[in-house]
Amino acid sequence: xxxxxxxxxxxxxxxxxxxxxxxxxxxxxxxxxxxxxxxxxxxxxxxxxxxxxxxxxxxxxxxxxxxxxxxxxxxxxxxxxxxxxxxxxxxxxxxxxxxxxxxxxxxxxxxxxxxxxxxxxxxxxxxxxxxxxxxxxxxxxxxxxxxxxxxxxxxxxxxxxxxxxxxxxxxxxxxxxxxxxxxxxxxxxxxxxxxxxxxxxxxxxxxxxxxxxxxxxxxxxxxxxxxxxxxxxxxxxxxxxxxxxxxxxxxxxxxxxxxxxxxxxxxxxxxxxxxxxxxxxxxxxxxxxxxxxxxxxxxxxxxxxxxxxxxxxxxxxxxxxxxxxxxxxxxxxxxxxxxxxxxxxxxxxxxxxxxxxxxxxxxxxxxxxxxxxxxxxxxxxxxxxxxxxxxxxxxxxxxxxxxxxxxx
Numbered sequence: 001x002x003x004x005x006x007x008x009x010x011x012x013x014x015x016x017x018x019x020x021x022x023x024x025x026x027x028x029x030x031x032x033x034x035x036x037x038x039x040x041x042x043x044x045x046x047x048x049x050x051x052x053x054x055x056x057x058x059x060x061x062x063x064x065x066x067x068x069x070x071x072x073x074x075x076x077x078x079x080x081x082x083x084x085x086x087x088x089x090x091x092x093x094x095x096x097x098x099x100x101x102x103x104x105x106x107x108x109x110x111x112x113x114x115x116x117x118x119x120x121x122x123x124x125x126x127x128x129x130x131x132x133x134x135x136x137x138x139x140x141x142x143x144x145x146x147x148x149x150x151x152x153x154x155x156x157x158x159x160x161x162x163x164x165x166x167x168x169x170x171x172x173x174x175x176x177x178x179x180x181x182x183x184x185x186x187x188x189x190x191x192x193x194x195x196x197x198x199x200x201x202x203x204x205x206x207x208x209x210x211x212x213x214x215x216x217x218x219x220x221x222x223x224x225x226x227x228x229x230x231x232x233x234x235x236x237x238x239x240x241x242x243x244x245x246x247x248x249x250x251x252x253x254x255x256x257x258x259x260x261x262x263x264x265x266x267x268x269x270x271x272x273x274x275x276x277x278x279x280x281x282x283x284x285x286x287x288x289x290x291x292x293x294x295x296x297x298x299x300x301x302x303x304x305x306x307x308x309x310x311x312x313x314x315x316x317x318x319x320x321x322x323x324x325x326x327x328x329x330x331x332x333x334x335x336x337x338x339x340x341x342x343x344x345x346x347x348x349x350x351x352x353x354x355x356x357x358x359x360x361x362x363x364x365x366x367x368x369x370x371x372x373x374x375x376x377x378x379x380x381x382x383x384x385x386x387x388x389x390x391x392x393x394x395x396x397x398x399x400x401x402x403x404x405x406x407x408x
Contacts, residue, residue, distance in 0.1 A: 006171075079243075086124045207244055322373050324354070
């Protein structure tokens with residue numbers, strides 16, 4: 001049976017075997033009464049896998065979570081996540097604080113010593129206000145529940161400059177049983193893989209070895225979170241976690257190929273929907289654009305062209321101005337330096353040709369103009385060099401983005 005997608009689900013509380021709790025403890029130190037911390041706990045130790053930022057400057061929670069996944073052999077009880085402070089570039093104290101957050105989380109659920117992963121997002125270069133964090137962890141632990149209300153609160157608690165929570169649930173059937181893959185994410189600015197200032201948390205009620213989960217997660221992130229860009233800035237805190245609670249009593253390891261395939265499709269879909277929601281909520285964006293490059297010799301070449309276009313300030317500004325300036329697309333494609341042959345290049349906006357085999361079609365300009373006035377549209381380039389392709393989700397760039405990021 002095909003996947004059943006709930007696009008505005010409560011997120012992780014849809015997954016049997018998980019409880020969540022959220023709290024507001026003023027991590028931003030602004031006397032704000034907003035949710036800024038969540039605790040996600042499995043009913044028992046469960047398998048976990050993670051994919052993290054490739055930035056050389058990694059936040060303390062990233063390093064601690066990577067350590068915990070190794071030391072626990074990928075078996076954890078859950079994770080703690082906060083917004084408002086990235087705990088990045090905080091030296092030794094940052095590492096101590098991240099480890100303390102893991103310890104406090106275990107104590108809050110009366111499971112001292114059991115491993116918890118740690119995720120943070122927010123301002124870089126400031127120490128965590130640990131007394132407030134400790135209070136928030138205790139409060140979140142006391143609120144742990146499987147309710148939709150607490151799932152919604154959890155999704156809100158991880159947001160920074162986002163304007164809305166990002167959740168999705170996929171369900172599928174196998175031999176009379178229904179299985180679930182659900183997730184929540186945050187991200188709006190500093191978005192450029194390989195991974196972006198983005199936290200994403202996905203869980204399933206299936207069981208699986210940590211190695212199985214990591215293989216599946218890498219495949220899913222490669223075609224979702226690693227195919228988006230808002231502003232070309234890679235974060236210090238990017239994290240995607242996948243937990244398998246095993247509450248269904250069914251394991252992916254040794255399972256029939258059909259079940260494994262359905263799970264991967266569900267995981268891919270959940271990650272892709274979350275990635276789309278991140279781009280669609282980009283800081284002060286007015287357009288979401290799919291850059292589809294085909295005909296590359298290799299996927300890496302097609303990706304290079306797509307990223308050159310999707311991260312070009314000139315191109316993004318033209319999209320914001322609703323100017324179908326395909327010359328900027330051709331220029332960006334050229335400086336990707338993949339050996340592009342201009343005489344073979346095709347460019348179109350949605351399905352309206354702008355260039356065919358290097359020859360401009362100015363008579364189509366009114367139709368290009370209509371395309372770029374839309375909130376969402378597609379730019380297609382065919383390089384006619386090979387068979388490889390790549391799709392990048394990106395955005396325009398507005399003066400409101402500049403004003404928003406002049407200061408916090």
